[in-house]
Amino acid sequence: MPDLKTTPLYEFYKSHDAKLIDFGGYLLPVQISGIKAEHQAVRTAAGIFDVSHMGEFLVKGKGTEQFLQQMVTNDVSKAQPGDAIYTAMCYETGGTVDDLLIYCLEKDVYQLVVNAANIEKDFKWLNEHKPAEIELTDRSESIGLLAVQGPKALSIVQKITDYPLQSIEHFKFADQVRLQGVPSLVSRTGYTGEDGFEIYCPWAQAPVLWNALLDAGEMDGLIPCGLGARDTLRFEARLPLYGQELSSTITPLEAGVGFAVKLNKAADFIGKTVLINQKQDGLKRKIVGIEMIDRAIPRTHYGVYVNDKKVGEVTTGTQSPTLGKNLGLVLIDIEYSKIGTQVEVDIRGKRKKATVIKTPFYKRA
Structure with a gap:
């Protein structure tokens, strides 16, 4: 795969025989020790x-x-220096x-963090x-990003810094924190449904x-994880993946991230009129969770049916490592989105029964 970019950890992956794939133009590990083991490490x-x-x-620049x-759906005016907002x-x-x-670094200076496949x-x-007058700089290839996630994340990261990490609240950050002597921006965010730091x-x-960090966390059960566990963890917590739950044809309201859409803010952001109409008229479809009744695993793009009528499509599906159930997220016509509605998933030409259930599938205590 000669055209793929690599991250600073590429040599580590090679030395650990990690299974590598193309993800967003980068050569990245699906797993290092195994998806289930990595998933369970983050949960426990x-x-x-x-x-x-x-x-x-x-x-940055005046008027940023x-x-x-x-440009965005959330209300950036509410962000103070040290705040992170999802939008x-x-x-x-x-x-x-x-x-x-x-990330609001200071007045009119922001860092945007975007999905790898969408950088360009x-x-x-x-x-x-x-x-x-506004300056826009792509710093993607000069910034490394590590995420430590799980119930022991705080105590592990604290071992390599004097900065009181407990003082960083959820969706807040501190800049120029020295970790092992390396100046870093440390954010209390993540993509797993657990506490942690990016x-x-x-x-x-x-x-x-x-x-x-691996040395600091060795006795606490910290292990390196790949994309496979990242996907099953975010899926259980019902965090959307661009290209599946969100896309150019799926709005944030349909995807269930309406909390990040502030239709009452004064700014006339791109797409606002359509989203206001969608809200006022009522959604015609939305993403819901399903649990399989029959023994089968729903996969991305599998059709969803009610009485031979196609009413939706699976956006993500897998066997949940935490719950041991076969679950899916489905973009479905609104009349079939009620909890308890029975549907069928077309799995390689065979219809398998499922029921609409509440999400997120997993929420930390």
Whole structure:
């Protein structure tokens, strides 16, 4: 795979015989010791993920807040320095350009964190809409990103810094925190449904931090994790994946992330009119959870039926490692979205029974 990019941890993956795949143009591990073991480590102790493939943009200059207000669905004006907010960018149709995190570094200076496969598209989209006086810089290949997730994440990361990490609240961050001597932005965020930290550091220093964290967490059960566990963890917590639960044809309201859509903010953001109409008229479809009744696993793009009528499609499905059940997320016509509704999933030409259930499938105590 000669055309694929690699992260700073590539040598670690090679030395540990990790199973590597193309993900967003990067060569990344699906698993290192095994998806189930990695998944369980995060739920019960801690796991460390290399997510350096994610994109980071620096946006700054007079009027940056107003610019972002017009580009994203959430209310950027509410973010103070040290705040992180989850949001979406939409097309005029209401479909999703991407979902992302915005870090307020200081007044009119923000870091945007976007999905790896969307870096080029997002940068172009923002560039096409920004005023000339605003500076937009792609820093994706100079910033490494590690995530330590799980109930023991706090105590493990604390071992390599003097900074009081407990003082960082959920969806807050601290900049210039020295971890093992490496200046880093440390954010109390993640993509697993567990407590944890995402650590932004200089690209070349990521292996130093990775090894220091593995050493610090060895006695606590910290293990390195790949994309497979990242996917099953986020799925159980009902966190959307762009390209599956969110896309250019799926709006944030249909995807169930309406909490990040502030239709009452003054700024006329792109797609706002369509989303207001969708809200007022009522959704015609939305994403719901299903549990299989018959023995079968629903997979992405499998059709969902009621009485031979196709009413939806699976966006993500798997056997939940935590719950041991065959579960799926389904984009379904609204009249079949009620909890308890029975549907059938077309699995390789055979219809298998399932029922609509409450999500998230997993929520930490």
